[in-house]
Amino acid sequence: MVRKISSIGALLIATLVMGGIIYNSASSPPMGVNQGEEAPDIELPQAGGESMSLNDVRGTFVIMNFWASWCEPCIREFPLLDQVHQEFSDEEVNVLAVNMSSFERTMDEAMEFLDDRPVAMPILFDTDGVMADEYQVAGLPTTYLINDEGIIVDIIMGEVTEEMLIERIEPFL
Numbered sequence: 001m002v003r004k005i006s007s008i009g010a011l012l013i014a015t016l017v018m019g020g021i022i023y024n025s026a027s028s029p030p031m032g033v034n035q036g037e038e039a040p041d042i043e044l045p046q047a048g049g050e051s052m053s054l055n056d057v058r059g060t061f062v063i064m065n066f067w068a069s070w071c072e073p074c075i076r077e078f079p080l081l082d083q084v085h086q087e088f089s090d091e092e093v094n095v096l097a098v099n100m101s102s103f104e105r106t107m108d109e110a111m112e113f114l115d116d117r118p119v120a121m122p123i124l125f126d127t128d129g130v131m132a133d134e135y136q137v138a139g140l141p142t143t144y145l146i147n148d149e150g151i152i153v154d155i156i157m158g159e160v161t162e163e164m165l166i167e168r169i170e171p172f173l
Contacts, residue, residue: 032136069113
């Protein structure tokens with residue numbers, strides 16, 4: 001009888017603990033910035049030396065992509081992002097490629113990558129990891145779609161395709 005009561009008590013305690021864990025994880029907001037929130041404006045240096053911020057392109061639709069030179073999916077989608085930047089610039093679409101410099105092996109590798117792949121889209125460098133911290137970038141590539149009012153309308157974790165990008169930006173053009 002004592003054993004049965006002990007088992008029931010242990011089961012009850014385990015149930016309460018699990019319920020608390022589930023409640024906390026369900027009610028806690030996700031880390032970083034999320035869809036529906038305003039995109040934080042952070043000023044970063046560009047490849048050409050000048051700095052640029054998200055506010056510099058406010059009023060346009062922004063595709064902000066976080067990448068690193070060693071990331072295979074980033075390498076594959078890089079030409080597509082530049083193509084979209086060039087093809088849709090007349091429709092007020094800007095692509096910003098944010099190099100996660102704090103994730104790079106060396107900055108020389110990132111610069112060699114860019115030398116081998118010249119692009120028209122702005123390249124920004126998160127040298128201090130400020131952007132990575134603010135956005136809580138969990139993996140590369142990660143792409144944020146930001147409307148003309150600066151609100152994040154979509155977040156794509158992983159490699160983007162042309163069809164995916166066109167489908168997601170068309171409603172905003």
